[in-house]
Amino acid sequence: MSKLQAPIGVFDSGVGGISTLRTLARVLPQEDFIFYGDSANAPYGEKSSAEVCVLASQVMVQLKAHTVKAVVIACNTATSAAKQQLIAANPDMPILGIEPALKQAFDAGKQHILVMATPLTISLPKYKAQVARFEERTHVYSLPCPGLADRIELGHDGIEQIQELVDQLMAPVLNDPIDAIVLGCTHYPFIADMIQAKYDHPVTIYTGYEGLANNLAAQLKQRGLLRTENADQHIDFLSSRNTPDELALYQHLYDYGITQ
Template sequence: MTSIASNAHPDAPIGIFDSGVGGLSVLRHIRAQLPQEDLIYFADSGHAPYGDKTEQQVIDRSLAVAGYLLQQGAKALVVACNTATIAAIKALRARYPDLPIVGVEPGLKPAAAISRNGKIGVLATERTLRGDKLLALREQVSSATGATFILQPCVGLVERIEQSAMGSDPLDATSAMLDRYIAPLLAQGVDTLVLGCTHYPFVQDAIERTVRAHTSEPVTLVDTGDAVARQLARLLDAASLRRTSNDAPRLLGYTTAKVEALAQAFAGLLDLQPPVAYLSV
């Protein structure tokens, strides 16, 4: 176990990481709710996707990235990746028991609360849907609410979104893939779709078009990025680590792949142009 309690300071940055650019959807919510905070975003694109890795591989990558972010003085860690949360959050909390750590998980509870007919589709990577954490959560929520969760692995969608963010993938190819995954769920009568990967909110418009093409019934989409930011704020407050003033909040980007790709994703997805650097972590 590693303690950081003696080093944590409100002026320190928050570390956020994902296997690629999907975690930028979470970063967007964090910037909105915690505008005074300095942020470091780490895209482990050189080792993406996490969805086809073994659990131990994801744990090893998560620990390596977290270690680097803590070397940069991070006071809190956001695992902005559903697959990494499912596989590695326990290992991260065991390694850093005094560090505020927030993970993401598919929003099954809010989906069950929102759904009108109790039929909910869950879009996620294969690794996320196979994880014990997700399966246990499904059982818990189903038992408590009577909701039925239909799990749909979206093989290749993360890579497609990554390519689209770099302008190298046609929109119609993404739409065709979404149609293949979403149409069967709608045919089974789901009225709620959980976006179970942080990449998926970036194609929310395309998902909504796909839904409208197959049904005139209202279908609600659930994105948990806002809840992640709220939980981060609560943990910072509990540890007296929230920054209350900052005239020039900083945002830094790091990647284990091409700098240009992450820079383009920042610009294209969030209209931001932070400094971006390559790392061989």
């Protein structure tokens, strides 16, 4: 296999990154992908930065063993905690990360932006610096969501538990004049409809996935690694919790999402 034909690696602490993968595969249909879910160590968002760096480095070893040509960190927490370390350790590998789409919401003119993310993402200097860029010109409400990514790992079987926790977490912000919600964890888009339904007025959801996909395409093109032909796109799934049930869950979420 030539480097041009090599797959793109995508990883997350668990199933959440599959929501990112779906957009990447749609925008880049000529590319093959390998998704690695570190479900045995999920969720990253309630660990320390040092722990996340170690786990992300271990995942990189697994993806490089499959000769990927680029890596997308489909985890906001891992992007904030480990992206720069991974880039430094892999200077010849394009490495991109998903980040809360706060700028996208701001550029759209939104004035009351709710950011839902893991406790670690919201606590890190990278996120705080991003908020500081906009908070003088818009209202940013930062909502840590402990436990939510973990419940989403259950898939469709956990719908009732997920709804219960969403109700509890969002109760403090339901009376605020929210006009945009930034989903700062790749698990959350699987329940975007559930989150959006908490408000009785129009609220726009932002994930940042389209921008990430376009950035990936641009970086691959710049390096001469962007495929222009591929009649049969392949998506392969790997997991640190390497069981048939886990891999079947990944495939189901990729095909149908969490509500079916």
